[in-house]
Amino acid sequence: MTDRRRMNGPSGGTAPPFFASSLTSKTASPTQRTRAPDELRKIFLKTGLTPSASGSAYFELEPSTPTAASKSLASKAPALKLTCTVHGPRPLPRSAPFSPQLLLSTRIKFAPFAARYRRGYIPDAGERDLAAHLDTTLRGVLISERWPKSGVDVIITVLEGEEDDPWNKGHLNENERAGGWGMMSILAGCITVASAAIVDAGIDCIDLVTGGVAAIVRQPTAPLQVYLDPCPSDHEEIFAACMIGYLQTRDEITELWTKGDIKASTDGHGANSMGFEPLVDQAMEAAVAARLVLIEAIKESTGMKVQTSRIGHPKNAAS
Incomplete structure (x- = not known):
């Protein structure tokens, strides 16, 4: 008598399929950067993609061009793809205490397929750290006094994230995976989107x-x-990095995150041209370049909204 509640396997033995590896070596060296030192990757930014949210945006960085000698079918330099939805401002529950300012809540979550290291559904240390940095950045930008007893949620989903070395991440523990150099580029994209x-x-x-x-x-x-705009897989060794959240009009920095040993990298290698202040200045230039893309995306979305409102109100358009 057969069991109807389960699917029985074949009566004979089977052999698993064997696929030849498409990689020349699992410890392949990183691709060499083809961009100039002051050249940024192309940015794609578009707003208004989620109708159910109060505001939304999509951010994407093109992947670095792999070398011609690479025969791998998989890209060694993944792209950076982010989606952001904003819900609110909306009133707080009646049971909540009175707040004279807008309550901000930020969350950054990696999709399970965002990186070779699969993350769980519960936010890990790296995701909570990124959310804390984003919260600090946005609090210095919002005019929270205009929204008393209200709350707003900023939710970012990382669809594809940069990794330090896509092929050699299996031996790292959770803390090392959470604090790679690619996290700084991810946070910069999260701030912009x-x-x-x-x-x-x-x-x-x-x-x-x-x-x-x-x-x-x-x-x-x-x-x-x-x-x-460094990509970790494009460089042989990264000594120090700096990420900032920059307000160009007010010439203010709302967030500053440095990593690495800047002093050790400058000893004997030209301390005047490579130090903390020059590194921050270069990060500001990268933020200013990203601002140009942000302004164009906002102008495009605003023009589409104005055109849609005129179509819905022909009398106003005629006047």
Whole structure:
């Protein structure tokens, strides 16, 4: 008598399929950067993609161009893809205590397929750290006094994230996975896409905030140098990096995150040209370049909203 509640396997033995590896080596060396030190990757930014949210935006960075000698079917340099939704401002529950300012809640979550290391459904240490940095950045931008006893939720989903070395992450523990160099580029993108979504939601801000990253790296045939918008898989070794959230109009920095040993990287390699202040200045240049893309995206979405409102009210359009 057969069991009807389960699918029985074949009566004979089976052999699993065997696929030849498409990788030349699992410890392949990183691809060499083809961009200039002051050249940023192309940015795609669009707002208003989630109708159910008060504001939304999509951010994408193109992947770095792999070398021609690479025969791998998989890209060694993943792209950066982020989505952001803003819900609110909406009134707090009656049971909540009175708050004279807008209550901000930020969350950053990696999709299960965002990286080779699969993350769980519960936010880990790296995701909570990124959310804390984003919260600090946005609190210096929002005019929270105009929304008393209200709350707003900023939710960012990382669809694809940068990794330090896509092929050699299996031996790292959870803390090392959570604090890689690629996290700084992810946070910079989160700041930019969150700013676009907040503007799309119509929330009052003192200025547009954008994120920028600069790093002191060493190429195989070049000395130490400061590079804008670094991709971890493009460089042989990264000594120090800096990420900032910058307000260009007010010339203010709402968030500053540095990592690495800047002093050790400058000893004997030109301390005047590579230090803390030059690294911050280069990160500001990267943030200013991202701001140009943000402004164009906001202008495009605003023009579409104005055109849609005129179509819905022909009398106003005729006048």
